[in-house]
Amino acid sequence: MNWRMAIPAILALVWAPQAAVGAERGDPLAAMSEQQLDALAARIAAGIPRKPRVLILGAERGFHHESISDAMVAIAVLGQESGLFDAELRTDFDLINPRGGKKMRFGFIPEGLGDFDAVVLVNTTGEWGLGAEAKQALLGFVHDRGKGIVGVHGALDANYSWPEYADMLGAGFGGHPLNTIDKPVVTFPLVNEAPDSPITRHWPRSFSAQNELYVPKAFSRAKTKVLLRIDQDRIETAPAGTSDIPVAWTRNYGAGRVFYSSIGHTRRSWADPEVRRMYLEAIRWALGMTQDP
Numbered sequence: 380m381n382w383r384m385a386i387p388a389i390l391a392l393v394w395a396p397q398a399a400v401g402a403e404r405g406d407p408l409a410a411m412s413e414q415q416l417d418a419l420a421a422r423i424a425a426g427i428p429r430k431p432r433v434l435i436l437g438a439e440r441g442f443h444h445e446s447i448s449d450a451m452v453a454i455a456v457l458g459q460e461s462g463l464f465d466a467e468l469r470t471d472f473d474l475i476n477p478r479g480g481k482k483m484r485f486g487f488i489p490e491g492l493g494d495f496d497a498v499v500l501v502n503t504t505g506e507w508g509l510g511a512e513a514k515q516a517l518l519g520f521v522h523d524r525g526k527g528i529v530g531v532h533g534a535l536d537a538n539y540s541w542p543e544y545a546d547m548l549g550a551g552f553g554g555h556p557l558n559t560i561d562k563p564v565v566t567f568p569l570v571n572e573a574p575d576s577p578i579t580r581h582w583p584r585s586f587s588a589q590n591e592l593y594v595p596k597a598f599s600r601a602k603t604k605v606l607l608r609i610d611q612d613r614i615e616t617a618p619a620g621t622s623d624i625p626v627a628w629t630r631n632y633g634a635g636r637v638f639y640s641s642i643g644h645t646r647r648s649w650a651d652p653e654v655r656r657m658y659l660e661a662i663r664w665a666l667g668m669t670q671d672p
């Protein structure tokens with residue numbers, strides 16, 4: 380709902396005597412003092428339960444995945460249908476800044492990361508080109524303020540000249556040697572290592588997923604909890620030098636929570652209810668609503 384549009388109607392109901400003078404001039408808000416505006420905003424806000432706010436970021440500076448739009452819509456709809464969170468969709472990096480968090484009188488006009496509880500990075504490939512302040516804002520959002528990051532597929536294939544970004548996600552990008560030009564999408568045998576996790580408990584211990592999956596670089600199980608991995612025993616040719624290819628994991632980064640999965644390359648993956656459930660539960664966990672034992 381556009382609250383600014385609704386304000387005249389609300390004023391007529393709750394503030395008619397005070398607004399009458401200003402209303403004659405055409406702008407009832409103009410007649411109000413700062414204190415009256417705050418009081419009105421508080422009365423309106425009191426009737427609106429505050430849901431967690433999730434920034435769904437589909438910007439990229441590298442390979443453009445055609446699945447970005449499908450993924451952004453799917454994740455926003457997951458928030459609406461579950462009622463768990465409100466989503467803001469952006470295809471630029473402008474909100475990666477330390478601003479926000481100010482009291483909002485009417486409506487929601489985000490200024491920066493201070494206005495969000497979690498950020499979903501949807502195939503955000505390439506060098507984002509952030510300045511030092513923006514970089515620190517994203518790291519501090521998670522590390523210092525205890526917020527959540529959910530990285531989707533191409534989020535790993537990004538920011539090679541910013542090692543702290545890979546450190547936050549838990550790995551760098553080591554390519555996708557199992558997918559070639561001849562085989563852009565492969566059916567992968569996967570192992571569910573965490574059937575106790577709310578994020579992956581809907582999958583059996585062994586299953587398959589069709590996708591393009593990455594080989595993470597500089598990945599450490601000591602710093603992460605692996606939820607899904609490729610079943611190396613069931614693939615024909617394992618990439619040289621890889622004995623462990625995680626596909627989804629969680630980790631703590633300072634006070635915050637980070638989830639990443641390489642599932643999400645294809646449009647089709649976003650029509651898969653099991654993939655959607657994984658990301659909904661990942662967001663719920665990143666928001667601190669569930670525990671990943």
Ligand SMILES: [Zn+2]
Pocket residue numbers: 444532533591644
């Ligand atoms: Zn991809």
